[in-house]
Amino acid sequence: MIVKAAIHRETNKPLTIENVDLADPSPDEVLVKTIACGVCHSDLHALHGAIPSKPPTILGHEPAGVVLAVGDRVRNVSVGDHVIACTSMFCGNCTQCIQGRPHLCVDRGACLRGEHETPRITLGGETIHQFADLGGFAEAMLLHHRAVVSIDKDIPLDRAALVGCAVTTGVGAALNTAQVTPGSTVAVFGAGGVGTSVMQGARIAGARQIIAIDVLDDKLKNAEIFGATNVINSTSVDPVKAIRKMTGGGADFAFEVVGVPHLLEQAFYCLAPHGTAILVGAIPIGEMISVNAGHFFLEKRILGCMMGSNRFTIDAPHYLELYRQGRLDLDAMVSQHEPLERIDEAFTAMESGEVTRTVLMFD
Ligand SMILES: [Zn+2]
Ligand SMILES: [Zn+2]
Known part of the structure; x- marks a missing residue:
């Protein structure tokens, strides 16, 4: 053909x-x-x-x-x-x-x-x-x-x-990989197609606070449609300090969705004790990150994430059902x-x- x-x-x-x-x-x-x-x-x-x-x-x-x-x-x-x-x-x-x-x-x-x-x-x-x-x-x-x-x-x-791709990766990162809990606080570094899908997943999971971090105001404005309750333009403020202040001590979950090592480090440092940082972005092979190991005493975790830990043959029909119900935009x-x-x-x-x-x- x-x-x-x-x-x-x-x-x-x-x-x-x-x-x-x-x-x-x-x-x-x-x-x-x-x-x-x-x-x-x-x-x-x-x-x-x-x-x-x-x-x-x-x-x-x-x-x-x-x-x-x-x-x-x-x-x-x-x-x-x-x-x-x-x-x-x-x-x-x-x-x-x-x-x-x-x-x-x-x-x-x-x-x-x-x-x-x-x-x-x-x-x-x-x-x-x-x-x-x-x-x-x-x-x-x-x-x-x-x-x-x-x-x-x-x-x-x-x-x-x-x-x-985008929805399975982003919504799956929130629901399958991180297993965001109801009432939790969530930070998402990157407000593109996958980042806003993470926000939608966090909203579906019942997060009480969803903070979008990006460098473009238009993207941050857009993020509010997908569930962001707070936004931070990281060109003008230190996102780690801002997130810790907004959440009253740190986020329970922080997602890196851009693929930049420095942002994964920020995602780790903005966590509350027992918080989880999730790497969703495609960090180029061979890049390294460096974090203060003392934070692990507070049971902070860093998780990898491959395509939203999907089982797409069952996840995709579920997500489309959420779309039909108006819960996934x-x-x-x-x-x-x-x-x-x-x-x-x-x-x-x-x-x-x-x-x-x-x-x-x-x-
Ligand atoms: Zn893709
Ligand atoms: Zn196999």
Whole structure:
């Protein structure tokens, strides 16, 4: 099947729109017509080389669409189903999967085609890779069936797409990783798509105070829509002092959602005794943090977080039920829609901080 795709060929160069050839589904694969795909910071990091990718590669990892065809062994979705795809594809057999942590699957390669098999995607004989094993910036995607979950057809697919990454990561960080408790105080460093999703998760969990920290006033204003009760612009005040004062002694939970070591240190220092700092942001591999070890006597903790500790095949339908009830706001997350050809403009808008999410729409 020939489809149009946005391909990342060189670091920091614009994506190229090209026609690629998708193979037929193998017995465990699903062919999905892409309807919508959110544009996430990780796509931009891949373009800049901060996250490893293997050019030529189709970026995009927050897609939703309709199933066009399924392989013989696929049982979880059928032709015509509406689906969300998520990069937390899992083998179902490894020790992490069996212990209930499929997001930490150590054998996801079992869900990919082998080196000697026909590649999923080619262009004139050249293999084209899928970023995050998805490649959502294309008119169709060929995926392992454990990378998709079927959803109800009344949910608009541009909203549903956001659940594939930003919402699963942010809401999951609050509900699954940190397990934010009712009545607690929460600080969130970074008020973009994932940061505001953390705030929504904290609101759903019943936090009494949700403090948003960012450097852009527009983003802080926006954060109030998603549950922020207090905001701090860290260009004008010391956020650690401000948070300790606002909370009367420190936050119970503090999330770093930007991916900057210094902010994780601030998240640790703003905690109350027994507080938990959670690293959600994509800190580049090899970066170090340094904190005063004496604080650990106060039972403070630092937790890692991978994609919101998700089990997306059950989390995604739950989140969409919360959306239907009006408890999770996906509508306000969508700032604008663009066609595939305007992907570079979407990246520019993201870098300027003017949008929560651009969603690419396909015909
Ligand atoms: Zn993402
Ligand atoms: Zn596994």
